[in-house]
Amino acid sequence: xxxxxxxxxxxxxxxxxxLERAREELLDLAGSGMSVMEHSHxxxxxxxxxxxxxxxxxxxxAVPGTHxxxxxxxxxxxxxxxxxxxxxxxxxxxxxxxxxxxxxxAVGEAKVVSAMLGASVATQTTGTGDGKEKxxxxxxxPAEVKFDPAASYLHLTSNETIHGxxxxxxxxxxxxxxxxxxxxxxxxxDFLWRPFDVSRFGIVYAGAQxxxxxxxxxxxxxxxxxxxxxxxxxxxxFQFRTHAENKSLYNTPPTFGVxxxxxxxxxxxxxxxxxxxxxxxxxxxxxxxxxxxANPAFYRSPVERESRSVMNVVFRLPSEPLEEQFVAEAxxxxxxxxxxxxxxxxxxxxxxxxxxxxxxxxxxxxxxxFSRGK
Numbered sequence: 001x002x003x004x005x006x007x008x009x010x011x012x013x014x015x016x017x018x019l020e021r022a023r024e025e026l027l028d029l030a031g032s033g034m035s036v037m038e039h040s041h042x043x044x045x046x047x048x049x050x051x052x053x054x055x056x057x058x059x060x061x062a063v064p065g066t067h068x069x070x071x072x073x074x075x076x077x078x079x080x081x082x083x084x085x086x087x088x089x090x091x092x093x094x095x096x097x098x099x100x101x102x103x104x105x106a107v108g109e110a111k112v113v114s115a116m117l118g119a120s121v122a123t124q125t126t127g128t129g130d131g132k133e134k135x136x137x138x139x140x141x142p143a144e145v146k147f148d149p150a151a152s153y154l155h156l157t158s159n160e161t162i163h164g165x166x167x168x169x170x171x172x173x174x175x176x177x178x179x180x181x182x183x184x185x186x187x188x189x190d191f192l193w194r195p196f197d198v199s200r201f202g203i204v205y206a207g208a209q210x211x212x213x214x215x216x217x218x219x220x221x222x223x224x225x226x227x228x229x230x231x232x233x234x235x236x237x238f239q240f241r242t243h244a245e246n247k248s249l250y251n252t253p254p255t256f257g258v259x260x261x262x263x264x265x266x267x268x269x270x271x272x273x274x275x276x277x278x279x280x281x282x283x284x285x286x287x288x289x290x291x292x293x294a295n296p297a298f299y300r301s302p303v304e305r306e307s308r309s310v311m312n313v314v315f316r317l318p319s320e321p322l323e324e325q326f327v328a329e330a331x332x333x334x335x336x337x338x339x340x341x342x343x344x345x346x347x348x349x350x351x352x353x354x355x356x357x358x359x360x361x362x363x364x365x366x367x368x369x370f371s372r373g374k
Contacts (some may be wrong), residue, residue, distance in 0.1 A: 005359040007314065008236060009161055009338030010189070010210040013354040017270075018263035036259045041252050049259050050249070056263045056265035057219070060273055063198050065291060068221040068227055070240065071248040075101070075207035076188040079218060083184060083203060085238050086230035087152050088119040095151045095181075098125040099100065100136040100160025101343065102186060110155075117231075120167055122148065126165075136163040138304040145176035153182040159190035161210070162341040163316035164348065165307045173306050175200065182226060190311045191219070194278035202226045208257060211311075213264050217257035223328060268353065277353055283361040284351045285310040291364040298371040302346075313349040314340060323347060326370055328339035335363055 006013040029036045032045045039046040054069050063069060072078070074291040088094055094114065096107045103125075110121045124146060127136050147154050148329025156175070159166040167175055175183065175196075191206035197321055198204060202223045203367075209215035220240070227244045236242045242250050271277060289308065292315050299316045301308065317323045323346060326337050340346035 002334065005333075005335045005362065007335065007349050007351070007355065007359070007363070009341070009348060009350045010207070010352055011215050012210050012337075012352050014213070014260070015264060015267045015354040016265045016352075017054060021263050022260060022265075034360075037256045037368045039255065041249060041255055042105070046255055049255075049262050050247075050253070053258055053262035053265060054247075054345045056269060057264065060192065060265060060269060061195070061198055061221075063221060067198060068222050068224060068240075068244040068319055068362035069248075070222060070243045071216045071253055071261075071365045072220055073216055073332045075209070075215065075252055076186055076205060077105065077109075077207075079220065080106045081113060082238050082240075083153075083155070083205075084110045084117075085234050087182070087184075087226065088114060088117050088231075088242050089152050090118040091151045092150060093120045093122045093148055095122045095124070095147050097140070097154065097156040097176075098127060098143060099139045099157055099165050100127075100163040101341075102160060102162070102188070103155075103157045106155060106157070106186060119152065122151070122365070124139055132310055134231055135302070136160060136165055137302050138307040139165050139167050139173050140176075141306075142176045145178075146329070147176075147178060147181055149179065149181060151181050153184050154178050155184040155186070155252065157186045158195065159187070159311055160311050161189040161312050161350075162348075164301075164303050164309040166309035166311065168194075168196065169308060169310060170306050182223070189350075189352075190278070190309070192274065194280050195274040195312055208261060210350070211354075213261040214257050217254045217261065219261070264354075280357060281310050281351065281353065284355065284357055285313065287357070287360050287364050288313045288349060289353065291367045295371050296324055298374070299367065310368060311350065311352060313351060314344070314346055320345065322374065329370065330363070330366060333362075333366060335359075335366070338363075 029111050127134050129135050184203045186203050187204055188207040189210045190212050193223050205220040208217045223238050227240045230240050292301050299315050330338050338347055340348040
């Protein structure tokens with residue numbers, strides 16, 4: 001079977017070795033005579049997988065003992081509501097730094113929760129325009145970020161999957177220093193692409209279906225201080241402390257999802273961990289942006305250079321018909337998932353960890369050939 005070159009934004013490409021391991025173990029996990037999907041989440045066979053996934057994640061990210069690692073059901077959209085439910089305080093503001101569509105969605109849920117809890121939501125945005133014409137082309141420099149020192153927390157989206165703007169690509173666009181205000185990061189589309197200092201964050205969370213595993217599970221890294229401080233007047237299933245106290249086994253977790261996360265993390269460790277992954281990802285991004293910048297009359301990146309995403313490279317061609325032709329011809333060559341999000345159009349290339357350099361090099365070569373033919 002010839003596998004496609006998968007540039008989808010999510011669910012996205014998974015590492016072939018992780019998939020092959022799943023194929024080999026699908027009917028028989030560790031000689032147990034049962035699939036991981038058939039095992040009790042209380043049994044020793046599944047528990048070994050669960051513990052290994054937690055251990056690998058703590059090792060790869062150097063997660064300090066001050067933070068809990070949680071496997072939660074749902075995706076990042078669930079956390080958009082769960083975070084304010086746990087952290088909002090009556091009479092206080094929760095602050096949101098909005099740099100794209102997913103930040104907007106997080107704010108929408110926070111406003112619903114704030115109305116219930118007697119709190120408020122304050123926003124700072126890099127967007128310009130309104131409605132369908134609204135545009136996001138940058139993330140702010142650290143000094144540009146304004147926040148209330150009495151805020152419950154400050155939330156940001158580290159990488160905007162749709163608009164292709166990312167923090168921490170260059171030093172001038174590093175994460176802001178929020179002092180005593182807990183920093184909360186939605187890292188769904190750039191989690192594990194490079195090392196970062198987890199201790200700077202009160203919460204880091206990421207839907208799995210882009211860089212970690214299959215859809216249906218979200219990883220959350222939460223400081224123990226925030227776990228303990230979280231509200232107790234919300235249902236138990238939504239309290240972070242419930243999952244922290246039960247090692248993410250309070251109720252039946254998405255066991256196959258955790259199993260696949262384990263496989264992906266083991267593959268990532270075998271490559272040399274996050275420093276090796278970062279070097280590869282920067283090489284992929286350099287190849288793509290090089291092809292774009294070498295032909296500015298034909299390809300145009302709308303994102304400011306300092307804010308360009310390493311994970312989601314977005315660009316435009318001279319016309320929408322040409323973009324449609326580009327996507328169609330690329331598909332004939334086995335390259336899929338290149339059409340930009342319906343809200344912004346254009347082309348989007350998702351170069352997550354599992355996307356090999358060879359795919360990116362083939363795409364860049366096609367881009368160069370396509371521009372010459374037009």
